[in-house]
Amino acid sequence: MSTNAKESYDLFPYLSHCYSETHPDNLAVAALQRGLSPASVAKCRVLELGCASGGNLMPMAAMWPESQFVGIDRSTRQVEEGQRLCSTLGLRNIELRAIDFMDFDGGSEPFDYILCHGVFSWVPVPVQQRVLQLCQRHLAAQGIAYISYNTYPGFYRRQPIMEMMRYHVAGAEATDPTAQVREARALLQFLIKGQSDSEGTTARLLREEAQLIERLPDSYVFHEHFEADNQPCYFHQFMKQADEHGLQYVGEAAARGGLAGLPEGTQQILAQLASEPIKQEQYIDFVRNTAMRSTLLCRKENALLTGQTSAFVKSLWVSSTSRPSTPSELQGEKLRKQSPATFQTIRGSAVIEHPHVKAMLLVLHQYQPTSLTIPDLAAATSALLGEILDVETISGMALYSHNTGLCRLHTALPPIARSISEFPSASPLARITVASTGVAPNQWHESVRIPPFEQTLLPFLDGTRTQEALLDAMQQAVLDGTLVVNGPDGSQLRNALLARKIVAQHLPKALQTLLDSALLVS
Numbered sequence: 001m002s003t004n005a006k007e008s009y010d011l012f013p014y015l016s017h018c019y020s021e022t023h024p025d026n027l028a029v030a031a032l033q034r035g036l037s038p039a040s041v042a043k044c045r046v047l048e049l050g051c052a053s054g055g056n057l058m059p060m061a062a063m064w065p066e067s068q069f070v071g072i073d074r075s076t077r078q079v080e081e082g083q084r085l086c087s088t089l090g091l092r093n094i095e096l097r098a099i100d101f102m103d104f105d106g107g108s109e110p111f112d113y114i115l116c117h118g119v120f121s122w123v124p125v126p127v128q129q130r131v132l133q134l135c136q137r138h139l140a141a142q143g144i145a146y147i148s149y150n151t152y153p154g155f156y157r158r159q160p161i162m163e164m165m166r167y168h169v170a171g172a173e174a175t176d177p178t179a180q181v182r183e184a185r186a187l188l189q190f191l192i193k194g195q196s197d198s199e200g201t202t203a204r205l206l207r208e209e210a211q212l213i214e215r216l217p218d219s220y221v222f223h224e225h226f227e228a229d230n231q232p233c234y235f236h237q238f239m240k241q242a243d244e245h246g247l248q249y250v251g252e253a254a255a256r257g258g259l260a261g262l263p264e265g266t267q268q269i270l271a272q273l274a275s276e277p278i279k280q281e282q283y284i285d286f287v288r289n290t291a292m293r294s295t296l297l298c299r300k301e302n303a304l305l306t307g308q309t310s311a312f313v314k315s316l317w318v319s320s321t322s323r324p325s326t327p328s329e330l331q332g333e334k335l336r337k338q339s340p341a342t343f344q345t346i347r348g349s350a351v352i353e354h355p356h357v358k359a360m361l362l363v364l365h366q367y368q369p370t371s372l373t374i375p376d377l378a379a380a381t382s383a384l385l386g387e388i389l390d391v392e393t394i395s396g397m398a399l400y401s402h403n404t405g406l407c408r409l410h411t412a413l414p415p416i417a418r419s420i421s422e423f424p425s426a427s428p429l430a431r432i433t434v435a436s437t438g439v440a441p442n443q444w445h446e447s448v449r450i451p452p453f454e455q456t457l458l459p460f461l462d463g464t465r466t467q468e469a470l471l472d473a474m475q476q477a478v479l480d481g482t483l484v485v486n487g488p489d490g491s492q493l494r495n496a497l498l499a500r501k502i503v504a505q506h507l508p509k510a511l512q513t514l515l516d517s518a519l520l521v522s
Helices: 005-011 024-033 057-063 076-089 125-138 159-171 177-193 201-214 218-226 235-244 264-271 277-288 311-315 355-366 374-385 391-403 428-437 452-460 467-479 496-516
Strands: 045-049 068-073 094-098 111-116 139-150 247-252 292-299 317-320 322-324 341-345 348-352 371-373 407-410 439-441 447-449
Touching (some): 024 111, 045 125, 057 076, 076 428, 125 139, 159 177, 177 201, 235 292, 317 374, 322 355, 348 355, 355 391, 355 407, 374 391, 391 407, 452 496
Parallel strands (some): 068 094, 111 139
Antiparallel strands (some): 139 292, 317 371, 317 407, 341 348
16 A cells, blocks of 8 residues: 555654553563673663654653663654654753664664564565664674564464455545545444354454554554555564574563463473473464564573573562452452452453462552562562561562563662652653643553543643642633533533532542553652
8 A cells, every 4th residue: 555664654654652561671671581781771772763753762761861862763754753852852862863774874882772663564574684684783792672573373363354454445535544544444344244143253353453453543553554564474484584683582572471371281392392492482372373572682692591580580679560350359368368369461361369479469559650679579468468478489479470461570760659749740751742642651651541631630740830739720721621621501611610619529530540650750
């Protein structure tokens, strides 16, 4: 549908957000697991290949002023948008450049972290080779490269549906990207309704695709489905290319679980392949039907640890990424018994039976959105259970939970508020970006979709206003129509007393929502 990637991204810019799995802190934890000595997040050099308008790099640059960030992208329009926002924020440690990968020389100073998110599968093979070449040439000795890409066999489920959408849009009269995406969405609904067996495999796959793109912006759907290049591969094929460029496998940026959760017999067979990690990972993809990977690479000359060790965890912090589905499963003796409790994560649910792990996850959930040191986590978990758990035990459980997506380990901490202060404050970047996109980066480098009331409130949280002053500002926002609130008769509310009453009811809840979402800074 699109023969020129640069033109397509200039025509229909990709919404540029932050992705927590790409953060150097996350990459550093993976490096430590393999015995590497990664650069400190607070003082490192980061390169992003395909930075769009800098939505992923800017929150890092704002958070860590002593680190240096470079982003390159072919789309002049997107880069210029990012440059304007960097200037507005006064960021001096970030450089966004509109340049082709093939023309970028990387400079003479190596990068500690190289990021390439949402690019590799969507470019021609020569550009893929260039991405790996840039990693080979410009990655520091102990550096980590991050590359995400679509993988088989899982992507086979989506591929025929995408091909149907491309065929339909090619024959439609729609010419602009928004109209093409609208046609593609309509086709999916037509196909779903046309299935004679509503519970059959085809109907289920169509519904899955429709549900996936329903919550995605048009720009993502357009570039995912209609770019000229979309080339998934098997994991072993990707690693063969990486090996040819002097790079070796470190791990995955996104928690995948490894063997955890698979049937015991399957685990035993896959464990026999442990001496060949690439082969083992490929077979795990076969079993799990993996559709996407976020692979981490380092230089081939590094000697990596092959066994699991949790000794390095003792000096880290831990935060929660899960919540109990049914809190009653974790009350009283149920917590202390070997009984199942379900925890929800961003990637699904997990059933935990071990009392120690359940208690640790419950403690972390109670401390959200902040984190705990390993000694503090051990103490809090021990107090909850009424028995002593040593630091070594907690370290092992925390590492397992990090690798399965139940919690997250950190080498450095951002300034996250633990409570709502007298003068609530959010980051300047969050206050600016929420106005245009309704999405803001939180302190954990996650993109958070903000409800309408909080969207209006967030720009006021510059640390200079008391809650009473915030009440005044929000009341005025209702009266001048910045925040539309309908009165009892259904018309737009203009009554000052009623507006103040409604705002007073919502303000504490809104501040708590922003606090829980890690959007308030200490």
